[in-house]
Amino acid sequence: MHVVVGSGNPVKRRAVESVVARAWTVEGVSVPSDVAEQPRGHEETRTGAENRARAAYATSDDPESRLGVGIEGGVARVEGCSGLFLVNWAAATDGDRLSRATGPSFPLPDHVARRVGGGEELGPVMDDELGESDVKKRQGAAGVFTAGMVDRTASLSTGVAAALGPFVSEQYR
Secondary structure, three states, rough: OOOEEEOOOHHHHHEEEEEEOOOEEEEEEEEEOOOOOEOOOHHHHHHHHHHHEEEHHHHHHHHHEEEEEEEEEEEEEEOOOOOOOEEEEEEEEEOOOOOEEEEEOEOOOHHHHHHHHHHOOOOHHHHHHHHHOHHHHHHHHHHHHOOOOOOHHHHHHHHHHOOOOHHHHHHHO
């Protein structure tokens, strides 16, 4: 099977590679999410993942042995909880079926939530807060918020595995 990941971000590609191991080939292609640079809410974040999956699928020439995968991170409110959460959605498609799933969510520290809630994008906020650049292409906010217990690759991989479930498990047939 050939999996096309709808992103040029190496962390998203590694998240898919960690799930499918050596059984499938994985390729990353830059495609638009057609949502805001900083998706807000589960619906917009999920839509970004779906759009990326469909666009990734459309880039490959072999419809019989490929899947398109999209991953999108965003911020959202969670019912019954205060503050903002870092959330991620994954989607997978074979051109006919579309599967969606979420990965874990992480509460944003108040000082980060204030900035993101005020309209800033989480990636640049994390860079600024840490005095680094491209945090999202390394440990990600997930790694920062868990002191390295879970990095961004691991966080994204759970949603990817769940989205791929209907394509690999007999339970969905």
